[in-house]
Amino acid sequence: ISKPNSNAILSPDFKFEDMGIGGLGDEFSTIFRRAFASRVFPPGLVARMGIPHVKGMLLYGPPGTGKTLIARQIGKMLNARPPKVINGPEVLNKFVGQSEENIRKLFADAEAEYKEKGEESSLHIIIFDELDAVCKQRGSGAGGGTGVGDSVVNQLLSKLDGVDQLNNILLIGMTNRKDMIDDALLRPGRLEVHLEISLPDEPGRLEILKIHTSKMKTNGLLNPDVNLDELAGLTKNFSGAEINGLVKAAASFAFSRHTEVGQLAAVKQDVANMKINRSDFMNALTEVRPAYGVSEAELE
Ligand code: ATP
Numbered sequence: 001i002s003k004p005n006s007n008a009i010l011s012p013d014f015k016f017e018d019m020g021i022g023g024l025g026d027e028f029s030t031i032f033r034r035a036f037a038s039r040v041f042p043p044g045l046v047a048r049m050g051i052p053h054v055k056g057m058l059l060y061g062p063p064g065t066g067k068t069l070i071a072r073q074i075g076k077m078l079n080a081r082p083p084k085v086i087n088g089p090e091v092l093n094k095f096v097g098q099s100e101e102n103i104r105k106l107f108a109d110a111e112a113e114y115k116e117k118g119e120e121s122s123l124h125i126i127i128f129d130e131l132d133a134v135c136k137q138r139g140s141g142a143g144g145g146t147g148v149g150d151s152v153v154n155q156l157l158s159k160l161d162g163v164d165q166l167n168n169i170l171l172i173g174m175t176n177r178k179d180m181i182d183d184a185l186l187r188p189g190r191l192e193v194h195l196e197i198s199l200p201d202e203p204g205r206l207e208i209l210k211i212h213t214s215k216m217k218t219n220g221l222l223n224p225d226v227n228l229d230e231l232a233g234l235t236k237n238f239s240g241a242e243i244n245g246l247v248k249a250a251a252s253f254a255f256s257r258h259t260e261v262g263q264l265a266a267v268k269q270d271v272a273n274m275k276i277n278r279s280d281f282m283n284a285l286t287e288v289r290p291a292y293g294v295s296e297a298e299l300e
Contacts (some may be wrong), residue, residue, distance in 0.1 A: 019073050021066050022211050023204025023240065028195060032074075035193045039078055043119035046167070056160060056171040056190050058131070060178040061197035062292045064241025070197070071127045071172045080123035080170070084109075088133025091152060099134075103155040110169045121168040131173040132180035153182050160190045199239055199292065206232035208240050212247040216276055223275040231281055237290035249284035250276055 014033065016024045035054045038046050046053055059067040075083045084106055091102045110124035134152040160171065173191050175181060185191050200208055209228045216222040235243060254276040 016070070016073070017207050017211070019077075020211050021069050021073060021240075022207030022209075023200030024066075024070075024197070025204070028197075031193065031195060036074070036078060039123070043167075047119070052189070053167050053170075054193055055167075055169050056173070057193040057195065058173045058175070058178065058181065058186065058191040059195050059197060060175050060181075062199055062239060063176055064239035064291075065197040065199065066240045067174045067197055068127070068129070069240075071125070071174065074170075074172065075123075075125045078123050078125075078170070080125045081109075083125040083127045083172075085127045085129065088128070088130035091134060099152045100155045103152060103159065107159050107169065111166065114166050114168050119167060124169050126169070126171045128171060128173045130175065131185075132175045132177045135180050135182045135185070153185065157184055157190065160185075199237060199290075200243075202232050202236075205235050205238060205243060208243045209235075209247070212244050216251075221274060221276055223277040225278040226276065226281060227278070234285060235290075237292065238288075239290065239292065242288060242290055246281070246284050246288045249288050250280040253280040253283045 014029055016022070016029060016032075035057065038051075038053050059070060061067065072083060074080075086102070086106060092099055106126050110121075110126075113121045113124070134156075156171075171191065173181070173185070178194070178196075181191075186194065206228055209231055213222055213226075213228065231246075235246065238246065254274065257280070258271075258274055
């Protein structure tokens with residue numbers, strides 16, 4: 001299986017922050033490294049130990065916390081093929097056999113390559129977003145009584161169990177509702193590594209703010225009156241996606257402020273003065289509010 005393309009995973013100082021993902025903490029990196037370290041070793045060694053690589057993981061947590069970002073970066077780090085991304089609701093199809101066929105197709109390329117190249121095959125990543133959508137219906141008779149969800153989960157299980165000898169697959173399931181995921185999918189050998197991604201705490205928010213303002217800063221577009229520590233304090237309950245939204249909104253306030261000079265020529269000249277100010281962030285904060293984790297009292 002092709003080698004990781006960066007030394008990132010090898011370094012004890014490896015940080016997701018350096019890959020543009022903030023707020024994950026050291027524990028996350030430790031678990032991550034342990035799960036994937038086996039992929040760094042020459043093909044065959046793991047087989048000689050008589051253990052398979054980790055071939056499935058579950059990323060769970062509130063929306064917008066960076067799950068998709070992480071799944072894609074894992075792919076890059078492990079030098080995988082561009083991931084196939086599938087979405088739970090999308091896979092469900094009311095026509096008999098079609099959902100199973102959708103799953104079969106997802107694994108087909110990896111299976112074919114493994115047959116041809118064995119351990120020399122590249123790594124195939126399958127990102128399964130909203131995995132809970134196919135689990136909800138399992139055994140519940142929901143979904144119009146079709147049991148479609150049931151058979152999708154069964155098909156996934158048989159694919160995962162079937163890939164025992166197939167070292168070239170990594171299935172990354174994602175969900176906001178871990179409690180909805182079928183236990184059978186979470187057992188060893190299946191989606192066995194479970195990583196929770198929660199809303200970032202204050203130091204985490206600072207990291208994410210730094211990531212999303214780093215270009216502005218290097219290009220001298222961030223007014224020194226912008227204090228990221230202050231903003232990290234003011235963004236309690238914000239997800240990474242909401243922090244990203246906040247920075248974009250602040251930039252849009254700055255753009256609109258600078259167009260107030262009137263004439264187009266003047267606007268163009270004003271570019272030299274273009275800066276994103278603290279006041280732009282304060283305006284943005286009145287617009288961008290966190291969707292999750294806010295108690296009733298805080299909303300008052
Ligand atoms: P969903 O559950 O809604 O699919 P998600 O958890 O997969 O959400 P992403 O789609 O990865 O979230 O995040 C959306 C965008 O928000 C990212 O592309 C990134 O710009 C920003 N973002 C989210 N989390 C982080 C983070 N931890 N660090 C930096 N940026 C982040």
